[in-house]
Structure formats: structure tokens, C-alpha cells
Amino acid sequence: MPKLRRQSNRRSHASLLGHTSSPWLARARPRLAPEATDAAQRRQAEIEQDLRLARDIQQGLLLEAVPHLPGWEISAISIPARDLGGDLYDFLPLADGWHGIMIGDVSGKGLPAALRMAVARTVFRQAARRDEAPGPTLAATNAGIITEIPQGMVTMLYAKLNTRHGELRIANAGHNYPVLLNGQVSELELSGLPLGVDDESAYREASACIEPGDIVVLYTDGVVEAGSPDGQLYSYARLEQMLQANAHLKPRALMAVLLHDLRAWNGSAQADDITMVIIRRRLARAGDELRSSAEDVLGPARAAELWAAAELPAPDAPAELWAARLPSIVGLAQGRFGRGLARELNAQLRLALEEYR
Template sequence: MPARRNRNIALSPSLLHHSSPHQVRRRRAVASVVTPNEAEQRRAAEIEQELQLARDIQQGLLLEAAPRIAGWELTALSLPARDLGGDLYDFLRLGEGWRGIMIGDVSGKGLPAALRMAVTRTVFRHEARRDGSAAETLARVNRGVLSEIPQGMVTMLYVRLHPHTGEIFLANAGHTYPLLINGSVQEIELSGLPLGVDDDSAYREACARLLPGETVMLYTDGVVEAENPQGEIFGFAQMYSLIAAHCHLKPRALVSLLLHELRSWTQGSGQSDDITMVVLRRRLSRLGDELRSIADDVLGPARAAQLWNQFGDRIAPHERDGEDWPSLLAEIGALAQADFGRGLSRELTQQLRLTIEEYRSADRD
């Protein structure tokens, strides 16, 4: 019988680790299991991606700055909430010198709200450019919203402004009342159903003529519903009291003040809703009076009086002949810097210069 020879067989790694079909299926099943923590992370990433898309849509819809209208000051601000609501505003140039100003709040949060915003603004722009009153425009926008957005509703306030006469015509679809600021704070009480509720909704219209120095403020409910860490809302009463105590402020300063107070109130707890404000003010008729009001706004009434005691008498001649403003502004800026600091001086002279240019441009027109 032949002797047996030992054979050394080298097995490949694949053979050494060969698994049965059952073992393969089991490993795949184990690998496909996602821990709860991983699932949460994936969902959070998806939500953040969706919110970023919504932010991009919203910021693309909102104007970077309010337009300049001769004889008027306009300021607009919109701060999105953590979960991104549906606040929007818009400005339109209409026929025969009229301007359109709109503020609205679309129901919902995140991407659905952003998409509704886009549709709503498109419908609004189309209808506002057609002939018709503010009330008729909202009625048409309402039908368009119902057609294009079957679910969800929109509050909207629409103002038609004639810059030369100061006339405003307003219509309201379930939005917060606008405020008239003229030494006191008054609501312009005007109501109506939100857009997207009833196809047959009709809207009333209010009209007023703003006098030089008067201001109108439009805002969304995120202003008054801002909560502090204890869950208390900022509220209408606190907002009215704050504005009444600072009626002399111009639109930009008023918005800055309200924003500062809201941030102090929430104490960094974050917004649960968007905060949006649009403020328009009719400038004073005389340039000298407007320049003094700017000094009041930037420096405060007491400091402005101190400055104007030295320069007030020199404003009138410049107002008449329109010459040598740069020299006078340089003197005002130098004194303001010496007394109140470089920052206030720069802010003051910049606003004075822009206002002078606007008034002189209007005179040439």
C-alpha cells in the first residue's frame, strides 16, 4: 500500500470566511438596523436642509431695502423665527403715481409656508397692478389664493399711497390693525376675513390723509406675541406704551427700538414666530424743520437743541439758496463729534446729507 503523502492545501481568505446564505442574510439585517440616535440625527439633518431651502425662498422674496420715495421715509424689517414662519411684505410702483405697500402672514411653518409665500406674492403682484381699489384688490387676491393654495390661509394688509397728496387707502384681510403715530398712537380699526377662507369675501376700505410728520406702522403678530422665558407675551399694551413714549422717532430708529426691546424681553430664548415691521412717515414740508427732526432722532431732543442753538439760524439761508451745504455739514459734524463722539456725528451728517439731496432733487423735479 503506497504511503500517504501529507498535502498542504492553502485556503484562500474568502474560503476561510465563507458564510452560509442564512449567515449572510443575518449580517445584512444587522447592518441595516439604525439606532434611534442615528435616526434622530438623520431626521434633524433633513429638517435643517428643508428649513434652509425655506429660508432661501423667503429671503429671495423679501426686498433687501425699502424703496426711496420722495417726501417719505420707509423702513422694513423681517426676522425669521427658528422654524421659519410665513411673513412677507412688498412694495409696488402703480399707475398715476400711486404706490402699493403690502404686509402679510401665511399660515404654517417651514417649507410649506415658504412655498405659500411665493404663490401669495405672485398672486398679489398680478392683482395689485390691475386697476381697482385696495378693497377690490384684496377680493381678487383672495380668489387667487383659494385657487392656488387649497389649504392654508393668509392675513394681509394692503395700503395704496399717493406720495404727493399723502392720501392712503387701506384694506385688511384678518391682519393686525395698522397704527397711526402722530404724537399719540391710534389703531386704524379695519377688519375682514383672512385670504383663503371664503370665495365670496368682500373687504371694506378706509382712507386717510397723512400730514407731514405723521407715521403709519404695519406689523405682524410676531411682534406682540414674542414670549419671555416665563411664557409671557410682549403684548399690545407694552408695544403701544413704548411707541407713545418715543413718538418723535423716525421709522428706522423706531424699528431699532422695538427690536431692542423685543430682544430684551425674550432674553435670547429665540422667536417662535417671524417678526416683521414696515414703517412709513411723511417728511416735513420745510427742509430746515426736517433736518432738526433728524437731529432729535439721532442725538435726542436735549442734545439736538444744544447743537441747533449754534446752527439753527444758519439753516434758513442755505434752505433758500441751496448753496454751500457741504461746508455747513462739515461744521455740524465737527461739533457733534467733539461733543457726542464720532459714531453719532457720522450717523447725523449722513442722514442730513441724504435728506438735503432728496429735498433738492424734489425741488428740481
């Protein structure tokens, strides 16, 4: 095989040249002028600054989208694996007490995915503002994505929530199933093709009733596919176990627990964007909701101890009566559990009580 031998010889010769210590060869190698090096470093710094700015804008758009819905609690977070992410979520106020909730995942990572994400969000908003059912809304979004992102694919789940009655209607375009916590943990199973695959895709719908105290968890595949250092996936089974063990927590506290467990699992080596939206319907009676807030801060056992020791109004008493008793509740908590927990308890009780005034 003469041809192969000649190639091998050339590689060997090049390898020898690359490792020689000859002063002549060292002088012969081109070197960048100091001015060129400085310019390259400045350009790199500018690129990094632009990426940080773009990330701040992207995160700002996501955070601003999270609404305040009377009678409901919502926590949402999106953590990109790189400077920019391809996950998205959105909320839209609709007519007659309805609210639109979307979560999605754009194919790819980094800047290309972020650009597709911005286009997908715009296309979705245009479709959702027609205030149609979730299925037709996803179908219209699919048509727009095929036109605007010809080489991209998006998984997306769209839900319409009646904030007055708790009715939830969903359609799913290839996204992870939503999870309902209502005394047990169950998935709302509904499948469909991802957006951008077939311009004639139609999307079926399903519905559920969200009762007071129930929680709905939406997430992207970066959660269940998070890898451990030894290559094990986080998996839906582990997510279900975590949700079952912490179903008593409010959205903010529940999300903190999940993120802590994910970080411990992947060893800070995040390979994919992680996005979660957690929605909870508040309890009907102010006293029950305040007890739930105390369990968030203190834990169930210490909250039960505090509630047994305090002189409390009836659970269905007006918010004004509960507001009058807050100083004594917080003072009792400080004496038993310390100033730090008492301060946090005071903040959370007052925040929850505002919903019942």
C-alpha cells in the same frame, strides 16, 4: 382586566430589555455601517445648506421689494422663527403717484408656510397690478388663494398710498390694524375675513391723510404675541407705549428700538415670525428734516444743544445752503459729542439732504 395586565406586562418586559447591560443583547442590536452614517450626515448637511439658500432667497426678495419713494422713508424687516418664514410684505409702483403696500401672514411655520407665502405673494401681485381699489384687490387675491392654496389661510392688509398728497386707502383681511403716529398713537380699525376662508368675501375700505412727519406702522401678530419666559404676551398695549415714547424717531431708528425691546422681552426664544413695515412722510422744510435727523442720532436734548450753538440757515432755506453748513455742524458735533456720533450724524444729514436737492 386581563387584557390590560398583559399590555402592562409587555411594557415592563420591554423596559427591562431596553435597560439591560447584557453583552449578548448589546451585540444583537443593529448598528449603522460607517458608510451609512457618513451618507446620512452628508444628506443632513445638504438639507441644511438648501434651507439656508432658500432663506437667503426669501430674504433677498423681501429686501429688494422695499422702494425708494421721494419724500418718504421706509424701513421693513421680516425675521422668521425658523429657517423659513410665512410672513410677507410687498410694494408695487402704480399709476399717477400711487404706490401699493402689502403685509401678510400665512398660516403655519417653516417650509410649508414659506411655500404658501411664495404663492400668496404671486397671487397678490397679479391682483394688485390691475390697479384697482384695495377692497377689490383683496377680493381678487382671496379668489386666487382659495384656488391655489386650498388648505391655507392668509391674513393680509393692503394699502394704496398717494406719495404726492399723502392719501392712504386701506382694506384689511383679518390682519393686525395699522398704527398711525401723528402726535398721538391710534389704530386704523378696519376688519375683514382672512383670505382663503370664504370665496365670496368682500372687503370694506378706509382712508387716512398722512401729513408731513406722520408715521404708519404695519406689523404681524408675531410682534404683539411675542412671549416672555414667564408666558406673558408682549401685547398691543406695550407696543403702543413703545411707539408713544419713541414717536420722534425715524423709521430705521424706531424699528431698531422696537426690535431691541422685543428681544429683551422674549429672551431670544422667538416662537413666531416677526415682520414690520414702518413708513414716514418727510417734513416739508429741509431744515426741519435735518433737525429731526439730528434728534435720531443724538437724542432730542443734545440735538437742541447743537442747533442752538450752530450758525444755521433758516429752516426753509434751499438745500444748497444747508449743504454748505454741514461741515461746520458736524465739526461742532465732534467737539461736543465725539467722533463716532459726529460720523453717524454726518451720514444721516447728508442722506436726508439728498431728498431736498
